[in-house]
Amino acid sequence: MKLISSKKLTLSLSILVTILVMVISCISYVLPFHVIYIVLLGLISGILIHQISKYLVNRFLYSKIRILYKTIHDTQVIDKDLAEKVQTSDALHAVEMDVLEWSEERGSLIAQLKKQEKYRKEFIGNVSHELKTPIFNIQGYILTLLDGGLEDKTINRMYLERTEKSINRMITIVKDLEVISKLESGELKLMYERFNIIDLINEVLEMQEMRAKKNNIKLIFPQEKENSKFVYADKKEIFQVLNNLLVNSIKYGRNKGTTHIEVMSMDKNYLLEIRDNGIGIEADNLPRIFERFFRVDKSRSRNMGGSGLGLAIVKHIVDAHNQNINVSSTYGEGTSFTFTLEKAK
Template sequence: MSLSPRLIAFILAVLIAAISTTFLAFVPNVTTSMLFVVGAASFAGSFGLVLYTIEIIVYREVNKMYRTIRKLKLKDFDISRKSLVRENNPLKRLNDEIFVYVAKKQKEIEELKKLEQFRREFLADVSHELKTPIFAAQGFLHTLIDGAMDDEKVRDRFLKKAAKSLDGLDALVKDLVTLSQMETGAIKMNIERIDLRLVVEEVLERLEKIAQDRKVSFKVKPDNLTEVWVNADGHRIEQVMVNLIENAVKYNKEGGKVIIHFNEEKKHSVISVRDNGPGIPAEHLNRIFERFYRVEKSRSKERGGTGLGLAIVKHILNGHGSKIAVMSKPGKGTTFTFKLDKAEEV
């Protein structure tokens, strides 16, 4: 229970008056009138002195602290001088506000440290990812300039390799631009009614050659589902499906299977992409949606990609008000799942 200055002064004044009259009662020839006068005088004097002291000590310090806060222009404090003065215990109120402020600032500092660490890692990753195709293309072109141009077979082979390196660089830059625009909100989702089943069929046709090279088969379930109407940005959701299915093919075992499964809920369509490849170790699951994060860097490099695909998938789905979940068991495969709003029947 918080005590007001007046109540504290009253209690102390009563105690002082009681002590004074008690001691005076032991003095010989003291009358009741004298005891009453001494008690009343002790009470009145003590009450005024204690109340004045509390007011001076407490509120003077409170006002100093309040002026300091105002000078610092700390907008985080939402308390006014009047509300402090009216408080039974203004120091406690001010202390609580400062504690909340310090906790908030500590959290902000931790976030800034994380962002700084992320910025350093991101710059290092970008530098590395850009350096690799640039140096490769430079090497091939300089070799040709230094005399290999006259050999037709060497020239064609090196030009193709240089072109492939530059194509990879172009894809990386495009993905970086796309991701940056999504994070800043520059790209808005064009939500419309689309048939996701048709989108998946078109994606499977585009990836058929990659799947054949790795002897991976596709399966869409349920078999009798002919259309899946959802509200989404068709182009962006196609990007999502390309990234998820292409990853399921590239990181699957040879002769594996990729299953695209549709499940109908009351207001949503649930889409999952599952493979039966080697899976992802549990310690990596929380980081696979980070930019440039690769579970196995050497194998990922061999299989291509910019390392931004899952980060883009995450941002696209966030733009649709959805989230992507991943489940994986080493040796048994990986499943990516997300939801989209069902479209009304026309």
């Protein structure tokens, strides 16, 4: 319901009283020379009533608005400033606008807090689930060894090696969580430098060559021997971006599949693409691909190891460089990740 302004309220009251005074005067005096007297009396009465009613209404509004302002504002309201606001403006309209603005802000804040609460619960649940598997594995291996398996040469070494793998997985999860925490809090400062992105890609390819052969994936980089392409970024962090994307592509590649890496020039930036013909990602899952611990195929992903944080770290690093990263995919046909880097001057 729309509020009536204080000005309209006092003005309406004054006009009503003036009309009543004039009507009463007309009834009391019927001679023509009293007409001027009646008009003057009506005007004077109207002005007096207007000022008195304005004062009374403003004092009433001030007493109510003061309580309202102290409720909706986080800081203490200065009485002098509030009194001036009531006197110099349409108080009811001003308060209505302030309350609406406060209500919208609170509604937005509550929605944001609910979203953060949901995200926090999911995050804690995911961390617990990711750590639970290696912990239970370690517990099972150690109990088996303590129950006599330690003296059995056919299983003792095997169980110790499996225990080591589970411990390494836990270390990976903790390290990746630390990296994300630093990226989100701004503690991890980027060390910008000028470097050749072609050399860095070759370095990553060399590092992942054995993994690709094991998964029967062919790595293709047509620009392997091309002239230098210099970028301005944090070399160490971009190495991690390339490495995580390449590992992800190899993990979800098909047998005898391929992974292409390409660098394209785009005005002031280079566009880097890591493209494969693997299993692809369903359209419903694409918007969540960069979320922490999100896995397209949960059972398969956990069997392959990893922390489930690789793509989330990639997104944070690219965002920290004020650059863009995108993903496109067709389920059953393959996936393409592209991100930009600033060209070095």
